[in-house]
Amino acid sequence: MTTQTLKDLEQTQDFIRRHIGPDEAQTQAMLNDINAESVDALIDEIVPANIRLADLPAIEESKTEVKALADLKAVASKNVVNTTHIGLGYYGTLTPNVILRNVLENPGWYTAYTPYQPEIAQGRLESLLNYQQMCLDLTGLDLASASLLDEGTAAAEAMALAKRVSKNKKSNLFFVSEEVYPQTIDVVKNRAEFFGFDLVIAPANDVENHDVFGALLQYPAASGEVSDISELIEKVHAKKGIVAVAADIMSLVLLKAPGELGADVVIGSSQRFGVPMGYGGPHAAFFTTSDKYKRSMPGRIIGVSKDTRGNAALRMAMQTREQHIRREKANSNICTAQVLLANMAAFYAVYHGPKGLKVIAERIHRFTDILCLGMATKGVQADHANYFDTLTFTLSNKEEIVSRALAKGVNLRTDVEGKVSVSLDETTTRENVANLFDILLGEGHGLDVAALDQQIIDCDHASIPASLVRESEILTHPVFNSYHSETEMLRYIKKLENKDLALNHSMISLGSCTMKLNATAQMIPVSWPEFANMHPFAPVDQAQGYKHMIDELDKWLVELTGYDAMSMQPNSGAQGEYAGLIAIQKYHESRGDAHRNICLIPSSAHGTNPASAQMVGMKVVVVDCDKSGNVDMSDLKAKAEELRDNLSCIMITYPSTHGVYEETIREICEIIHDNGGQVYLDGANMNAQVGITSPGFIGADVSHLNLHKTFAIPHGGGGPGMGPIGVKKHLAPFLPDHALINVDESTKGNGAVSAAPFGSAGILCISYLYIAMLGKKGVTDSTKYAITNANYLAHKLSQHYPILYTGNNGRVAHECIVDLRPLKEASGITEMDVAKRLMDYGFHAPTMSFPVAGTLMIEPTESEAKPELDRFIEAMTCIRDEIRKVEQGEWTVENNPLHNAPHTLADITDPAWDRAYTVGEAVFPVPAAAANKFWPTVNRIDDVFGDRNLICSCPSVDTYKD
Numbered sequence: 012m013t014t015q016t017l018k019d020l021e022q023t024q025d026f027i028r029r030h031i032g033p034d035e036a037q038t039q040a041m042l043n044d045i046n047a048e049s050v051d052a053l054i055d056e057i058v059p060a061n062i063r064l065a066d067l068p069a070i071e072e073s074k075t076e077v078k079a080l081a082d083l084k085a086v087a088s089k090n091v092v093n094t095t096h097i098g099l100g101y102y103g104t105l106t107p108n109v110i111l112r113n114v115l116e117n118p119g120w121y122t123a124y125t126p127y128q129p130e131i132a133q134g135r136l137e138s139l140l141n142y143q144q145m146c147l148d149l150t151g152l153d154l155a156s157a158s159l160l161d162e163g164t165a166a167a168e169a170m171a172l173a174k175r176v177s178k179n180k181k182s183n184l185f186f187v188s189e190e191v192y193p194q195t196i197d198v199v200k201n202r203a204e205f206f207g208f209d210l211v212i213a214p215a216n217d218v219e220n221h222d223v224f225g226a227l228l229q230y231p232a233a234s235g236e237v238s239d240i241s242e243l244i245e246k247v248h249a250k251k252g253i254v255a256v257a258a259d260i261m262s263l264v265l266l267k268a269p270g271e272l273g274a275d276v277v278i279g280s281s282q283r284f285g286v287p288m289g290y291g292g293p294h295a296a297f298f299t300t301s302d303k304y305k306r307s308m309p310g311r312i313i314g315v316s317k318d319t320r321g322n323a324a325l326r327m328a329m330q331t332r333e334q335h336i337r338r339e340k341a342n343s344n345i346c347t348a349q350v351l352l353a354n355m356a357a358f359y360a361v362y363h364g365p366k367g368l369k370v371i372a373e374r375i376h377r378f379t380d381i382l383c384l385g386m387a388t389k390g391v392q393a394d395h396a397n398y399f400d401t402l403t404f405t406l407s408n409k410e411e412i413v414s415r416a417l418a419k420g421v422n423l424r425t426d427v428e429g430k431v432s433v434s435l436d437e438t439t440t441r442e443n444v445a446n447l448f449d450i451l452l453g454e455g456h457g458l459d460v461a462a463l464d465q466q467i468i469d470c471d472h473a474s475i476p477a478s479l480v481r482e483s484e485i486l487t488h489p490v491f492n493s494y495h496s497e498t499e500m501l502r503y504i505k506k507l508e509n510k511d512l513a514l515n516h517s518m519i520s521l522g523s524c525t526m527k528l529n530a531t532a533q534m535i536p537v538s539w540p541e542f543a544n545m546h547p548f549a550p551v552d553q554a555q556g557y558k559h560m561i562d563e564l565d566k567w568l569v570e571l572t573g574y575d576a577m578s579m580q581p582n583s584g585a586q587g588e589y590a591g592l593i594a595i596q597k598y599h600e601s602r603g604d605a606h607r608n609i610c611l612i613p614s615s616a617h618g619t620n621p622a623s624a625q626m627v628g629m630k631v632v633v634v635d636c637d638k639s640g641n642v643d644m645s646d647l648k649a650k651a652e653e654l655r656d657n658l659s660c661i662m663i664t665y666p667s668t669h670g671v672y673e674e675t676i677r678e679i680c681e682i683i684h685d686n687g688g689q690v691y692l693d694g695a696n697m698n699a700q701v702g703i704t705s706p707g708f709i710g711a712d713v714s715h716l717n718l719h720k721t722f723a724i725p726h727g728g729g730g731p732g733m734g735p736i737g738v739k740k741h742l743a744p745f746l747p748d749h750a751l752i753n754v755d756e757s758t759k760g761n762g763a764v765s766a767a768p769f770g771s772a773g774i775l776c777i778s779y780l781y782i783a784m785l786g787k788k789g790v791t792d793s794t795k796y797a798i799t800n801a802n803y804l805a806h807k808l809s810q811h812y813p814i815l816y817t818g819n820n821g822r823v824a825h826e827c828i829v830d831l832r833p834l835k836e837a838s839g840i841t842e843m844d845v846a847k848r849l850m851d852y853g854f855h856a857p858t859m860s861f862p863v864a865g866t867l868m869i870e871p872t873e874s875e876a877k878p879e880l881d882r883f884i885e886a887m888t889c890i891r892d893e894i895r896k897v898e899q900g901e902w903t904v905e906n907n908p909l910h911n912a913p914h915t916l917a918d919i920t921d922p923a924w925d926r927a928y929t930v931g932e933a934v935f936p937v938p939a940a941a942a943n944k945f946w947p948t949v950n951r952i953d954d955v956f957g958d959r960n961l962i963c964s965c966p967s968v969d970t971y972k973d
């Protein structure tokens with residue numbers, strides 16, 4: 012009777028059909044609508060023949076979720092997770108389980124996008140404001156940003172800020188204390204080289220002997236020593252220099268704030284506030300400075316403003332779209348940051364509160380006292396008397412100690428000759444300390460932790476100088492003093508989550524951002540201890556599981572990009588651009604072409620492109636686009652030829668941000684190469700390439716991949732991300748390396764772009780599983796269905812709105828641009844009104860006004876099924892009808908549901924409802940919106956007010972009252 016084979020039946024476990032939204036019937040219906048024979052025929056129509064790959068990529072077949080997870084578990088188990096006392100900015104931490112499960116492992120938090128639409132993002136904006144408040148309290152300054160990528164890059168950003176604001180204009184010299192973490196020095200060195208700054212790295216006290224525009228100090232120092240840096244800071248100030256202090260966030264709970272010691276900028280990592288080490292990341296770096304430098308601040312600041320009802324409401328302030336507006340004049344190229352991890356750290360502070368944090372910090376410090384005293388009792392003095400959590404010992408028997416440590420499963424810091432450092436953390440126990448005595452002294456030392464503790468109390472042992480003991484209060488705001496029971500905390504997290512629209516509510520069709528499925532199975536290994544608890548500088552032989560996974564992912568990405576080598580180091584697309592441009596510059600240099608410094612960038616480019624070019628000292632020359640959105644070939648040719656002697660490269664996005672496959676892409680690569688330049692292909696749109704073409708095949712030399720777009724890492728509400736770069740063979744020798752962990756023999760000694768050798772290695776398992784579970788066919792199908800979905804949407808929407816650019820045959824690539832400018836002209840309704848009105852329908856707006864002002868860029872991805880696409884089309888269609896009513900005068904330009912969008916519960920319960928439309932029209936415009944209602948929690952937010960009155964800390968309690 013049965014006609015199905017076992018193979019047919021087994022296909023029910025296939026992940027491909029879970030990842031790709033439309034099923035067969037839905038696909039057929041869409042194809043009928045857009046008049047295409049089949050998915051493959053559609054792809055043939057759209058993708059230029061001269062860039063099509065003949066075969067599927069040479070990667071494995073897809074695996075089921077069960078098999079892929081089991082195989083990865085076996086790989087993970089090759090990691091040896093030692094007890095780590097390495098320190099250097101990465102520490103063991105206890106993620107409160109209520110935060111682990113309800114934030115890190117919760118799609119309501121991890122699938123949200125950067126809060127560009129603040130009315131439906133008040134939850135994470137509040138949490139980020141808490142993060143900023145926490146950073147302000149601990150660092151003692153008055154302006155904080157909502158996270159940077161890591162401590163190393165934050166230090167580099169601090170140096171760049173110092174150059175912008177220092178009044179010592181004639182100096183080109185930046186001072187770095189040699190007691191700054193080695194990986195930070197490495198990142199700063201690389202930046203300084205390309206900015207053209209001179210660097211001096213010397214003992215901190217030496218700073219007074221130099222005429223500098225700025226200086227970087229570490230507090231406590233890398234050795235662990237705590238010393239009063241206020242005099243050094245004064246000396247730099249006397250010469251009009253700016254002082255940045257890299258600080259340990261946990262130590263600041265007990266130590267005097269660097270701001271109180273005179274620091275102008277304080278940076279550091281908030282990892283040890285509950286975020287697992289993850290072999291280097293992702294973690295949020297903090298950055299605080301003084302209010303007078305607000306115009307020079309890198310990254311995003313969350314600010315308080317008000318909505319149309321006059322209620323307090325939060326949004327990203329000022330430099331939200333900095334790169335897009337200021338391009339190569341932007342303060343930094345930071346786009347994707349570390350929002351999810353900043354939120355975790357903020358929740359950690361909320362959950363523990365000031366008292367809880369103090370206990371944690373004091374316990375760490377007490378264990379360090381016990382270790383120090385015990386060693387001293389046995390005649391081994393630490394190198395310094397003042398410390399928080401780290402002791403350094405100068406030892407004659409270092410080798411013996413290190414091998415004893417390894418035999419006991421313990422890692423110490425060993426990179427400084429003749430010395431060993433030991434850092435303790437929140438996870439340290441009495442047994443750990445007893446174990447450390449055994450390691451450092453050999454067994455039979457007779458030391459007793461409890462007895463040493465008593466001795467410390469009896470002698471009133473002081474290892475923090477009185478002048479550096481914190482006196483100012485921290486975290487006095489009610490939010491840090493209210494949610495200390497798990498029930499209260501759970502509800503606070505949920506309360507915030509409810510305010511935010513994420514992918515677990517509806518599709519987020521942000522063009523260029525590729526908000527596809529972040530499958531649950533792909534997320535699971537992120538919190539496996541084998542991955543989560545690895546220190547990035549653990550000996551490589553302990554990290555074989557990571558090595559295996561990274562090597563395999565590397566191999567797959569090489570195949571999918573058509574390049575020869577990858578670097579996993581960059582923590583975001585923008586960092587990938589920076590790393591790729593460095594490779595280009597180093598390559599030119601190696602051929603005696605160091606003078607090549609012109610970077611051609613089409614006008615449609617993402618703002619990070621010119622911002623990154625500026626960071627490596629390139630001069631940006633803009634290339635025009637023609638009427639159909641393509642690069643203007645004659646302008647390109649003319650400029651490439653005219654500038655040929657100094658041409659470094661082009662940065663081009665493919666398919667372009669206009670959403671079309673330019674037919675001339677190969678020719679563009681040739682023109683650039685013929686004129687001595689290199690091709691940087693911005694890989695943000697790889698979701699339109701995987702499996703059907705590739706940047707390497709097209710002829711480009713280097714690209715970044717946004718693993719948080721194409722390869723399924725969730726956006727985390729504005730980060731984390733990963734921006735590995737692929738390069739052709741000739742650029743491979745110029746990929747980043749790392750000061751402490753050699754990434755590859757061939758790159759030995761190269762500078763670093765991130766603090767950790769493999770960037771945010773802890774989330775690479777997501778992309779790894781994405782590829783493993785989809786296999787060669789699945790990744791290729793994803794591209795094809797992304798294009799199919801986009802063309803279906805474009806076709807349906809074109810019946811109501813003009814689609815700005817299409818290819819030769821009227822088709823689009825994986826995204827399309829809806830042009831609202833004509834409607835604005837006719838009705839006064841703006842793209843902003845449409846974006847806000849979509850919230851009433853339960854949708855997040857598409858990308859607004861990029862790459863063209865007055866438009867929406869829509870990218871549905873392959874993961875959305877037809878019913879969801881249809882709901883979105885219905886919303887856009889109804890919105891068109893609403894606009895028509897304004898055009899026809901039925902509604903005035905002020906009194907209509909678009910202008911007043913989004914609508915809140917406050918609106919509809921206001922007895923003074925005086926709108927020209929009903930409450931029903933306002934909040935339930937279509938049945939689908941009513942059936943799955945999403946309530947924006949604030950009305951439209953006033954951006955201008957917020958920028959004029961910049962407040963980046965938690966509003967005082969009084970403002971909550973009125």
Ligand SMILES: *Cc1c(COP(=O)(O)O)cnc(C)c1O
Binds near residue numbers: 347620717
């Ligand atoms: C997203 C994007 C970038 C920047 O990537 P981040 O990971 O946010 O730094 C660069 N170019 C384009 C075209 C993008 O869409």
